[in-house]
Amino acid sequence: MGCLTGWRWHTAKxxxxxxxxxxxxxxxxSEGGIGKEIASSAVIRAVKKANPYKExxxxxxxxxxxxxxxxxxxxLHFNNPLYxxxxxxxxxxxxxxxxxxxxxxxxxxxxxxxxxxCKSLGVEHDGNNPDFYYLPNEDRAxxxxxxxxxxxxxxxxxxxxxxxxxxxxxxSPKELMANLSTMFRRSLLQAEVQKLSDSLKxxxxxxxxxxxxxxxxxxxxxxxxxxxxSSIMLLKYAKTFIGIDSFLQHAAASSQINKKGIVCWxxxxxxxxxYDTHINLTKSxxxxxxxxxxxxxxxxxxAHGAAxxxxxxxxxxxxxxxxxxxxxxxxxxEKKGVFDExxxxxx
Numbered sequence: 001m002g003c004l005t006g007w008r009w010h011t012a013k014x015x016x017x018x019x020x021x022x023x024x025x026x027x028x029x030s031e032g033g034i035g036k037e038i039a040s041s042a043v044i045r046a047v048k049k050a051n052p053y054k055e056x057x058x059x060x061x062x063x064x065x066x067x068x069x070x071x072x073x074x075x076l077h078f079n080n081p082l083y084x085x086x087x088x089x090x091x092x093x094x095x096x097x098x099x100x101x102x103x104x105x106x107x108x109x110x111x112x113x114x115x116x117x118c119k120s121l122g123v124e125h126d127g128n129n130p131d132f133y134y135l136p137n138e139d140r141a142x143x144x145x146x147x148x149x150x151x152x153x154x155x156x157x158x159x160x161x162x163x164x165x166x167x168x169x170x171x172s173p174k175e176l177m178a179n180l181s182t183m184f185r186r187s188l189l190q191a192e193v194q195k196l197s198d199s200l201k202x203x204x205x206x207x208x209x210x211x212x213x214x215x216x217x218x219x220x221x222x223x224x225x226x227x228x229x230s231s232i233m234l235l236k237y238a239k240t241f242i243g244i245d246s247f248l249q250h251a252a253a254s255s256q257i258n259k260k261g262i263v264c265w266x267x268x269x270x271x272x273x274x275y276d277t278h279i280n281l282t283k284s285x286x287x288x289x290x291x292x293x294x295x296x297x298x299x300x301x302x303a304h305g306a307a308x309x310x311x312x313x314x315x316x317x318x319x320x321x322x323x324x325x326x327x328x329x330x331x332x333x334e335k336k337g338v339f340d341e342x343x344x345x346x347x
Contacts, residue, residue: 197209243262
């Protein structure tokens with residue numbers, strides 16, 4: 001039987017802890033954005049490896065990400081966990097929940113999110129790369145769509161995710177600005193993304209912009225606003241992707257997709273949230289790089305009550321130009337031998 005020693009149960013004293021020989025089900029509660037949920041699949045893999053004879057049930061805001069996962073028995077959504085209480089609130093079930101964003105090594109940018117998460121749960125770290133299992137029909141549907149928009153591969157697909165996080169309630173600039181101001185800095189400038197997209201099209205590529213319909217439009221591109229799993233599957237048939245710290249780079253790093261891409265880092269750290277399989281571009285523009293601010297988990301507010309704001313006008317991301325990102329694309333996907341083995345290049 002797998003060992004659960006070191007797990008943090010909701011009990012006051014060791015003597016009161018659940019007798020684990022009675023437990024058959026482990027309910028993994030995963031809260032956060034899409035990228036964090038994808039990353040959690042690596043934690044789930046470690047939990048299952050430590051407890052091979054127990055069933056794992058996922059409760060998540062994006063439960064579709066865990067469909068067909070061989071380590072998961074059942075996946076439920078927070079909004080409709082049908083019969084959950086009747087089926088799982090009993091002596092045969094134990095709950096698993098931790099917040100890795102508050103981990104010491106995560107806050108201090110010493111370890112990857114997955115490693116911190118595993119440590120907090122007392123299971124052996126089994127690698128950072130996530131899992132994303134899919135069906136043959138999902139695979140075929142993605143190929144059909146990509147063949148259509150690329151003229152059967154004559155104009156290879158490059159996916160771009162340049163903005164992410166909380167979705168604006170509407171398409172107004174005011175709503176977008178209000179949303180972005182409350183999140184850590186990770187989005188590229190729209191004008192530079194438009195230039196980048198235009199340049200890629202001139203080179204003969206099809207450009208697909210991944211994002212919600214309420215995000216600003218990049219003209220002359222394919223809008224990729226499909227159900228989540230369908231959008232992720234397009235990675236398999238894309239030449240590559242150019243992204244930020246958002247869900248696409250996590251999905252691309254999954255063992256099943258395994259698509260190398262370019263990720264532009266600014267307000268968050270590639271040490272904590274990135275993958276060596278990608279080309280990780282970074283900037284040195286301030287004394288506190290990868291500050292992860294405003295950090296709502298660490299009560300990051302100013303004296304007048306608003307979230308922290310960057311005195312350098314988000315230079316870590318706004319200083320990326322279309323030309324330098326295009327050069328990284330050309331060097332890595334149209335030339336050979338430019339990047340070091342770590343997959344990281346500083347501009």
